Amino acid sequence: MTENQLSAAVTTARKWNDETIALAKATAEKLGIVYAPRERLSVDEVRERYQVDFVLVAKQDLLVLDTPQGELFFHPNMAHLRLKNIRKGDGDRMSEAMDLKPGMSVLDCTLGFGADSIVASFVVGPEGSVTGLESQPLIEAVVSRGLSHFAGDTWRIIEAMRRVKTVCTDSLAYLKSQPDKSVDVVYFDPMFRHPLMDSASLTPLRTVANHAALSQEHIEEARRVARHRVVFKENARSGEFARLGFSRIEGGKYSKVHYGVMALDEE
Numbered sequence: 065m066t067e068n069q070l071s072a073a074v075t076t077a078r079k080w081n082d083e084t085i086a087l088a089k090a091t092a093e094k095l096g097i098v099y100a101p102r103e104r105l106s107v108d109e110v111r112e113r114y115q116v117d118f119v120l121v122a123k124q125d126l127l128v129l130d131t132p133q134g135e136l137f138f139h140p141n142m143a144h145l146r147l148k149n150i151r152k153g154d155g156d157r158m159s160e161a162m163d164l165k166p167g168m169s170v171l172d173c174t175l176g177f178g179a180d181s182i183v184a185s186f187v188v189g190p191e192g193s194v195t196g197l198e199s200q201p202l203i204e205a206v207v208s209r210g211l212s213h214f215a216g217d218t219w220r221i222i223e224a225m226r227r228v229k230t231v232c233t234d235s236l237a238y239l240k241s242q243p244d245k246s247v248d249v250v251y252f253d254p255m256f257r258h259p260l261m262d263s264a265s266l267t268p269l270r271t272v273a274n275h276a277a278l279s280q281e282h283i284e285e286a287r288r289v290a291r292h293r294v295v296f297k298e299n300a301r302s303g304e305f306a307r308l309g310f311s312r313i314e315g316g317k318y319s320k321v322h323y324g325v326m327a328l329d330e331e
């Protein structure tokens with residue numbers, strides 16, 4: 065964990081039970097942070113009593129991260145809308161940039177809220193595989209729990225969520241540990257160098273996310289590990305595409321985000 069992420073505690077919702085207490089204690093042990101009995105405290109009072117910046121709250125089967133900029137919680141809402149478009153035949157820009165087909169394997173190096181991994185999992189289907197990497201333990205705790213326990217959606221989305229494997233690790237270290245040509249697609253969606261500030265839902269994520277830029281070494285390792293494509297998502301007007309060597313850019317003419325594509329089997 066980074067220094068500010070160590071400044072965290074885990075508690076329960078105001079209405080707790082044996083299950084939420086068990087989840088809170090297990091999460092505290094997994095992350096190496098303090099378990100804070102809720103008693104009659106508000107979340108702000110938990111934060112003050114334990115002198116932490118972030119509070120993970122166990123609510124039913126899920127975890128919610130309370131940050132100074134609001135709550136970070138798991139919900140497959142954006143994935144739901146995108147999968148609805150795919151089923152209608154309207155397609156999905158990311159899936160098209162990846163050239164995804166059923167049975168393919170995807171390594172998502174920047175899990176975040178998990179929407180891209182869910183969409184990829186839906187497209188590659190049960191025969192395929194999606195692994196999502198998240199370097200920030202507090203984010204990974206919230207999203208991995210959501211992927212494995214969120215139940216309020218259609219069975220198609222729930223099945224896609226359940227198939228996503230998450231790993232809390234640094235993406236470059238993970239890439240270096242992988243064999244040559246071991247997955248079909250390696251995907252990067254780091255925090256944009258020039259954020260789209262109208263994305264209010266990302267505000268709590270920005271508080272705790274990894275803001276480091278990708279390095280040339282990330283791309284070199286991704287090219288070694290991927291069989292089919294390396295795909296990079298960024299602000300449509302970003303200079304990161306050129307810096308990292310992406311000459312093929314895909315995306316809608318009026319879209320605020322574009323995808324850099326390296327088609328390895330076409331080179």
